[in-house]
Amino acid sequence: MVTEKASEKGKLVSVICRTVGRPELAQALESISSQGYPHIELVLVNATKRDLSLFEILLESVNTVMVYPEQVLKRSEAANAGLEAASGDYLMFLDDDDWIDTDHIASLVDYLDTHDDIRAVYSSVQKSNSKGENIPYVFAHDYDPLTLMRDNYIPIHAMLFSRSLLDEGCLFDEEFDIYEDWDFWLQLSRYTNFHHVNKISAHYRQGGDSDTASEDDTQRYNADNKLGKARAAIFEKWKSHWSGKKINQLLGELDQSKLVTDLADKLKGSHKRLEEEYKKSDKLNDAFEQSQRELESSRKKIQARESKLLVTKEKLTEKQLELDALAHAKKNIEKNLNLNITQLKDQITQLEGQIARLEDQIARLEDQIARLKDQITRLKDQSKHLNLHIEQLVHGQQVVLNSLSWKLTSPLRRLRALFTPSKQSSGKFAMEPVNDPASELTDEFEPPEQANATEAIVSTIKPDDTKAEHNFLAKAELKKFLASNQMLKLPIPEQAILTIVLVFHNQAHLSLLCLRSLLEFADVPFRLVIVDNNSSDDTTKLLDHIENALIMYNENNLGFVRAVNQAAESVKTEYMLLLNNDAVIEQATLSTAINTIKAESNVGAVGAKIKLLDGSLQEAGSIIWNDGACLGYGRGQDPMKPEFMFQRDVDYCSGAFLLVRHDDFQKLGAFEEVFAPAYYEESDFCIRLQKQGKRIVYNPRTTITHYEFASSGGIEEASKLQQEHQQIFCDRHPEYLNNKLANNGANSIMARTNNGYPNILVIDDRVPHQSLGSGYPRSAHILNSLCSQNLNVSFYPLQFPIDNWEDVYNTLDPTIEVLLDRGHDGLLPLLQERKNFYKFIMVSRSHNMEVFNGVANEDPNVLKNSKVFYDAEAIFAPRDIMKMELLGQTITEDEKQRLLSKELDQAKDAGTIITVSKREADLYKHAGYTNIKILGHSLQTELGSKGFDERNGFLFVGALRDEGSPNVDSLLWFVINVLPIIEQEIPDIELHVVGDCSAPSLKTIERNNVKFLGKLDSITKIYNDRRLFIAPTRFAAGIPHKVHEAAAHGVPSVTTDLLAKQLGWKHEEQLLVGDRTSEFADQCIRLYQNTELWNHVRSAGLRSVSRECSDKKFQTTLKGLFS
DSSP states (O other): OBOOOOOTTOOOEEEEEEEOOOTTHHHHHHHHHTOSOSOEEEEEEETTOOOOGGGHHHHHTSOEEEEOOSSOOOHHHHHHHHHHHOOOSEEEEOOTTOEEOTTHHHHHHHHHHHBTTOOEEEEEEEEEOTTSOEEEEEEOOOOOHHHHHHOOOSOGGGEEEETHHHHTTOOOOTTOSSSHHHHHHHHHHTTOOEEEEEEEEEEEETTSSOTTOOSOGGGGGOTTSHHHHHHHHHHHHHGGGSOHHHHHHHHHHHHTOHHHHHHHHHHHHHHHHHHHHHHHHHHHHHHHHHHHHHHHHHHHHHHHHHHHHHHHHHHHHHHHHHHHHHHHHHHHHHHHHHHHHHHHHHHHHHHHHHHHHHHHHHHHHHHHHHHHHHHHHHHHHHHHHHHHHHHHHHHHHHHHHTSHHHHHHHHHHHHHHHHSBOTTTTTSBOOSOOOOTTTTSOOOOSOGGGHHHHHHHHHHSOTTOHHHHHHHHHHHHHHHHHHHTOOEEOOOOSSOOEEEEEEESSOHHHHHHHHHHHHHHOOSOEEEEEEEEOOOSTHHHHHHTEESOEEEEESSOOHHHHHHHHHHTTOOSSEEEEEOTTEEEOTTHHHHHHHHHHHOTTEEEEEEEEEETTSOEEEESEEEOTTSOEEETTTTSOTTSGGGSSOEEOSBOOTTEEEEEHHHHHHTTSSOGGGOSSSSHHHHHHHHHHHTTOEEEEEEEEEEEEOOSTTTTSHHHHHHHHHHHHHHHHHHOHHHHHTSOOSOGGGHHHHSOTTOOOEEEEEESSOOOGGGOTTHHHHHHHHHHHGGGTOEEEEEEOSOOOOOHHHHHHHSOTTSEEOTTOHHHHHHHHHHHTTTTOSEEEEESHHHHHHHHHHHHHOGGGGTTOEEEEEOOOOOHHHHHHHHHHTTOOOOHHHHHHHHHHHHGGGTTOSEEEESSHHHHHHHHHTTOOOEEEOOOOOOOOOOSOOGGGOOSEEEEOOOOSTTOHHHHHHHHIIIIIHHHHHHHSTTOOEEEESOOOOGGGGGOOOTTEEEEEOOSOOHHHHHHOSEEEEOOSSOOSOOHHHHHHHHTTOOEEEOHHHHHHHTOOBTTTBEEOOSHHHHHHHHHHHHHOHHHHHHHHHHHHHHHHHHTOHHHHHHHHHHHTO
8 A cells, every 4th residue: 555755854763783893883884874864863782792982983973872781682682672772663673794775774764654554674685795795696585474484585684664563562582592583574574564675775794793694505404503493493483373374385385486496497407408419419410421522522622733733833943043032132131130139239238237327226215215214213203202291291280280389379370460560561550360270270268358458468479489479378278277167187097007297386377288288198097296396376276177186285396306206206107207397298209108118128218309389309319418518419400300200329318208117216216306406317317327227218209399497497597507517417427427528519410329339321212111122121121130230320212312201110110310301412411411420331222322432432531431331232234134135135245244344343442242142242253352241131931821722823022113124024924925825724813913013014904813902011911822923024133032032921933044043943942933935834834733843842942941031140141241
């Protein structure tokens, strides 16, 4: 029955998509968003709870209802969940690996809208392979209920049906997870006929994970097969619904089925071809008889021609005479041709010379292009590091904006903007608001009626008087706090490990800020002891607002020293922190200090990086001179400079923040009261700790901001006290001071570290993060090991000097000074500033040694008292030669020798040359060098728990940043040439790739079985899961550390002969070797499939790594370099 067209508005169509997170979902979503029909709702059922963030942009283009189940759903359950969430008038399904054409929905809606008697309509469907390419099969059967009883011939996304069928009770039977759609169609067919729109507008992808996919149709009737079982279950359910009449019709239909018809058609075709062959045979007989007749006729003609030949022979004799004449003419012509050929050969020789010259020019241009590409790569890397530097600056700005002092001074900055004369306003107050980043942090600390008083106060404050501003705002905050009747409620810890001692004498407004910083940033359980030295300001009121602290009130001002000793008597915890009440702590300060003193038993005290109110440095640990004077190292400088960012032993740390063991404090008799009321007491105490074998440690990640001189009556009174106590200090410790340097600022660099160890400068490309590969893990191990060799280590990243401080000290020991932000231009100034400071200098990699040699030539005096070590890390000339030959470039033996000599010559001024292998040491010996040491790699074995059968897949590990690098070349060669051969033998093989994979050429790898995992913090689990490691390197230098690492994790390797020789390992012992494509593939297949071989190679590799990469051997060799 045909009805009129539906309203222009149109009915809502709900497209229900059951997804398991397959990448083909993107194509399905795109086909929905590109539909010509406008009224569509997508119901996306995340059946297996996968991360669908990759598809967020596509989902934004469609009106989407997301269904997130609490547990993983079966196919039928997911379908019902989608139906329940759908609100459309019409409904359809689209699985996440299929797709539909742009007019699919519109054509089906058009039919349903115009035919009231039909409530379900379906299109024809084109079948495609797993890549989406059409194959010669189309689902195009017209609707036949008897055929539907026998089989499902309607793909699920072909059908659009009316919601009214759900009201009839039609739902997916959740007992079925195979043929659930067939069962659903059978349900719908009870209430409506289907109509087939004979037009292809949908596409079905074969080869997914469909449970009904089978290469062999007979399996559908096999009672032991899952398809056969599923079909039996369908018939078992529906047999009671089918009458005898229908079943009889179905049997009749089977007799006339397409299978029988097709067979009859084939027999007819065979019969027809036989008839044609018989006809051809008759024609051949006729042709044979005709040929016999023609042969007889030909014999007669030959006889006639023989008589003619006699006549022709006579004529040929005449022609021979003519040919002789032509032969003579031919000789003359050949003579002329040979002359022309000689001339042409000369021209060809000239052209070949021109071609050779052009090829040389091309080679030089290609070399220039390669160098330009290297420069571009380096510039990109520098750009990346500059962006990181910008991020650090932004982060630093945010730290300032979020700091307590910035928030507190925000109102004052706004007031100053209101009342400070503008340069553009001829002395009048500028009324335009300033663009203060903290302007949103408003905190009205004065009522409106006090505005005039505020204006008067602000106008008297000098713009550069930071302390005046700080005092003004702190006092206003104190006034507001006391008026609020709020309480400072300190936590009551069950097991406190720390007691914080505060001494108050007036300055209540600063004390409030100190207490608030403890409440905000204290991250260890602590108790608080406060000693009030007879304050005369609002301190008593402030103390009344404090809960859960031990407060001692003195009738007189005992001073800082006696008050601390008084408080120490009541301390019950293991650790005690002396903290000035005019200081505020920052995030993680307490936990960092506690962890530092806990780390080593000989740490006696820990001090903080102390910043002043203006953001400059008060001290990063302190120096004691031989005259008893003290200097806060770095005072007035930027606290983020590299020289203040590393942990070190110092003479003493300020009592503004000093963490000690309470037991040590009491055993040493507390502070000496000859230094009362204050100053020099902490210097004296730290020296007494050192005389007991204890160390004083400065930790830059322990940070406070300090008002300074708040409780001593100001800077003048403080200076007077310091001078008086300096003499007492000198009288008490003459022997200690005799070993100190003279009071001279130029000696600061030598005096900053109090351990007497020699200083070493290490130069390399960049901070050697583990994930970078390329020899950097070895560099990191050298640096961290030097710290345990009684050396003070400075590290200079020459090529890429910008990094993130948190990342830096996640990689390196916190006691290493990392000289960021200097680069090429800063090396000479550093060496000049620190002349005679470094006893040892170690330079890694040839290009860095080239820069270093240039600096040394510019000013030889900077190395006058330094011994230089050249850590060759790898000799790159042989690698570059191999690469050129691999690319088909011509290079003579002289050119090879020049390249090698140029690199080896970089070591000519080095006191000691360090190589990673005997192979490379021999190259230096052959060049005449004798001062050579071999320092390889160090590895700890971590044999995975899984055996051969529990593992699968191949593993490749390496940095894949630089186009044309050995790693990128080897991976592309393997994937393009070797992997297809392996797949023929191991069809389901997967290759897992770990490392920075930013090289552009890797984007050409579009294989589902090649998994790029990127950089990982740890790959121990990856090693434990994989069966085989591949290293198909075709050109390289140094030692292939990744093969060592794989063996250390119990994963045997297949490598090229080049790497086997660099390692000194043998084929079928520690590894398998293959160079040619088929050979490498064969070795991979052997090792992957042979359990006995796998175990043998694994064990041999593990033994070799344990012997060759012993950390004990590494440390002994390293120590020997500096003994």
